[in-house]
Amino acid sequence: MPTRVTIKDYLFESHLFMQRSVQALVFALVLITVLLGRLVYLQVLAHEHYTTLSDDNRIKILPLPPNRGLIFDRNGIILADNLPSYRLEVTPEQVHDMPATLDSLATIINIRDVDRERFEKLRARTPAFKPVPLRFRLSDEEVAHFAIDRHRYPGVDVVAGLSRHYPHGPLASHALGYVGRIDERDLQRIDVSNYSGTTHIGKVGIEKTYENTLHGTVGYRQVETNAEGRVLRTLVRTPPVPGENLYLTLDAELQNITEQTFGERTGAAIAIDPDNGEILAFVSKPTYDPNLFVNGIDSETYQALRDDDQQPLFNRALRGQYPPGSTLKPFVGLGGLEQGITSEHAHTFCPGYYQLPGKERKYRDWKRGGHGSVNLTSAIAQSCDVYFYDLALSMGIDRLHEFLAKFGFGTRTGIDISGELPGLLPSRQWKRAVRGQPWFPGETLITGIGQGFMLTTPIQLASATATLSTYGRRMRPHIVASTQKYDDPELSPIVNEPVLSVPIEDRHHWDVVINAMHEVVHGKRGTARKIGRHAGYEIAGKTGTAQVFGLKEEEKYEAEKLAEKLRDHSLFIAFAPVDTPKIAVAIIVENGGSGSAVAAPIARTILDAYLKKGDTP
Amino acid sequence: MSLLLDSHREDASRRDWQSILHLDALLLFSLIALSTLGLFVLYSSAGGDNQLVLRQCIRLSIAFGAMALIAQLRPQWLQRWTPWLYSIGLLLLIAVLMVGDVSKDAQRWLDLGFVRFQPSEMMKLAVPMMVAWYLSDKRLPPSPSRLMIAGALIVAPVVLIAIQPDLGTSLLIGSAGFFVLFLAGLSWRLLGGLIVLAAAGAPILWHFMHDYQRQRVITFLNPEQDPLGAGYHIIQSKIAIGSGGLFGKGWLNGTQAHLEFLPERSTDFIFAVLGEEFGLFGIGVLLLIYSFIIIRCVYIATQAQDTYSRLLGGSLAMTFFIYIIVNTGMVTGLLPVVGLPLPMISYGGTSMVTLMAGFGILMSIHTHRKLLPT
Secondary structure, X not given: OOHHHHHHHHHHHHHHHHHHHHHXXXXXXXXXXXXXXXXXXHHHHOHHHHHHHHHHHHEEEEEEOOOOOXXXXXXXXXXXXXXXXXXXXXXXXXXXOHHHHHHHHHOXXXXXXXXXXXXXXXXXXXXXXXXXXXXXOOOHHHHHHHHHHHHHOOOEEEEEEEEEEOOOOOOOHHHHOEEEEOOHHHHHHOOHHHHOOOOEEEEEHHHHHOHHHHHEEOEEEEEEEOOOOOEEEEEEEEOOEEOOEEEEOOOHHHHHHHHHHHOOXXXXXXXXXXXXXEEEEEEEEOOOOOHHHHOOOOHHHHHHHHHOOOOOOOOXXXXXXXXXXXXXXXXXXXXXXXXXXXXXXXXXXXXXXEEOOOOOOEEEOOOOOOOEEEOHHHHHHXXXXXXXXXXXXXXXXXXXXXXXXXXXXXXXXXXXXXXXOOOEOOOHHHHHHHHOOOOOHHHHHHHHOOOOOOEEOHHHHHHHXXXXXXXXXXXXXXXXXXXXXXXXXXXXXXXXXXXXXXXXOOHHXXXXXXXXXXXXXXXXXXXXXXXXXOOOOOOEEEEEEEOOOOOOOOOOOOHHHOOHXXXXXXXXXXXXXXXXXXXXXXXXXXXXXXXXXXXXXXXXXXHHHHHOOOOOO | OHHHHHOOOOOHHHOOHHHHHOOOHHHHHHHHHXXXXXXXXXXXXXXXXXXXXXXXXXXXXXXXXXXXXXXXXXXXXXXHHHHHHHHXXXXXXXXXXXXXXXXXXXXXXXXXXXOEEOHHHHHHHXXXXXXXXXXXXXXXXXXXXXXXXXXXXXXXXXXXXXXXXXXXXXXXXXXXXXXXXHHOOOOHHHHHHHHHHHHHHHHHHHHHOOHHHHHHHHHHHOHHHOOOOOOHHHHHHHHHHHHHOOOOOOOOOOHHHHOOOOOOOOOOOXXXXXXXXXXXHHHHHHHHHHHHHHHHHHHHHHHOOOHHHHHHHHHHHHHHHHHHHHHHHHHOOOOOOOOOOOOOOOOOOHHHHHHHHHHHHHHHHHHOOOOOOO
């Protein structure tokens, strides 16, 4: 290499290189300035915007569902409580391959086809970012198995919660009702935001009627979540307000005895405190286990319940409408006295049948040979039909309707359990409006013995009996005595005012009827004299045998020949003690036969259980 | 060259520890400061994964070791071996395309049995060395015909790497070669022509791009179009940086990073973690260190005594800059997503060793000078 040339080049190249280096650095400086400008924009000018986005990213508001209020009986026995339970939830958005995930989950957790079906249904109508429950009530083993494999299932979570539980199973199920998953119909009648964390809602019974009281107010927590949506920590917490507890008027022990006594029969029994309208026992048979409904009943079980001939889901106490039969007679008799149509001592001769003037048709008495000469007292005690045919005819349907309506026949009692039906107290107007026909006198006759068009519900009959026992002081039947806030040991009683009491013309008239009812149980010829023996207290009652099936004039009723469904209903109403009534009952045994044979003994057991509770150690 | 080596005595007063160890104190300490800052950010982004931080420490040690080792090699020795290094690298790149391991849908790795090796990493150094070697042979600025050959030396490996496909690395290698040409005095007219040519070639390039690469460009142009898909990275990193503000959310308190909203937070997107936790202030500190390193490297290059060292040193300094600007530009949404780490900060091994080897070359250039008597 020639030295001279090298040195010359060296100086020139050194200068060139220096120049180019400076240019390169300027280039770098310009780009770094652009970068800094970008950073100033992001971190200073748009800082607020990105802070908001960052918080939106990480902060989510989660509802905290309130604990549902508990339900106790009048003595503090718990009838509905909440048990800790774990459910499995899947957030569809975070699951890449749903069928594979479900299949895989099924290897560690028992997932039935029913669960999958329900899950798919729910999923179809839930936004993908919201978790959908797959299984309820996981066992401890299942929770443990899942915990081990949790990392394999992004978007799948075990969620702890409280689940409604009815510790006594079917006991008082028709009164309590049950909760079930919130469905489309529920969504329309609730404040959706207050239910944002709640999965269940009262469907029937007290659970439904007192839904607002039991539910409470939802709370919220602001949580920080990671990109997968897993909650990392809570930032702010607004605690929920738990629902209020309910204390019922129901006596669980009496309820249990009543249900036991009722046995396998079909029907209803109501026990009520005449003083204040408190429901002491509320039985509709058959019953069902409300726990089945809490976490979704499977379709087979549901169909079995629904298609059961006995209709266990049917609330007979509120919705069963039965002809009152002879249990109506004391009310009709009282009406005759109070309206001045008959008197205590007026006699009617009973030949075993009755004929309208100028008509051939014979209206039969249940006793073929007739009762002979009867007055009001013996007519009630022996349940003479002819006496009441005659009385009803004298009163006429208008006055009959007017008087019976005062006891609440034909209208809802207003009990605080939803779904009650009104029964039917027929009148001229009703017949013209509904049937488009005039009222016939023969229909007045059979209304007088509680047959024909007339229908009552067991709760109505019990309420009317209670009203009779208290000389017309009519209380609205109610089953919730008081509520209790979660943080307050004090109970807040629900005040129950009398409704439209029956006006008294002459108190003595009431004495006569009550005495006649006393004769039913304690009189020599009383239809329910069997249950009056060795009672130790005085009972006033009335038997009833309601025809389901109209017999022809000359046909003799033979229970054995009739299909069970066509047999007479057996009814009994009673209150005791006669002087100071503490309990009134109404019992209807469907197709049970005669009132004296079936319904009356059940009443005696209930009365004994309630009135002699303190007697035996 | 022999003149410079033989006719001048070494200055005894300069024979301090830097000369003995062939290290440059200013560069060394700023690199240590940089890696220390990097470890702090990595510790946070790793979110308690201490193994990851530990592995990074080991890699840093290896990288610093490699730097110190390379610094011992005389530039003349490197120059002598340059053509060989380049040729072997090119052959390996061809080998990778034929028998390389496929990882993440890209053929980058060559399994040599005892070690998995990325020939493209080697080319990050070999290409600027080769171009510098070729150009330093004759007087500068280079003639058009020599430029053509130099261009071919650059384009061959760039294309081979781009079809692996590894756009980030080929971009880096291309710019490393380009900076040698630029520093060698590439005329501005020719440079303008190249830019026009590049603009015209963009549609052709588009045609040859893989779908995911096209997607990256589309995403860059409009990240909100697909916020949960390809645009997610950019949106989340902008949120991280923007929400950091002036002074950041504090070390270990970055919600974007710690709550896993930010993807690739320990590797390519670690700059966003720094921005979120230390704010504009923290980024300023980082950019200051980077700038100091670049300036120091360019200074070293200008002080070099032969053309090969100068061109190579300057190119290495500017390549380091390209690394930084491409990564930060990507993370802040200024540039499309190109898989390049943030030098010395991002978690990852091979590229860091290459990078530090480059600094080793610069230290070698600086400490093997023969000073002229004053």
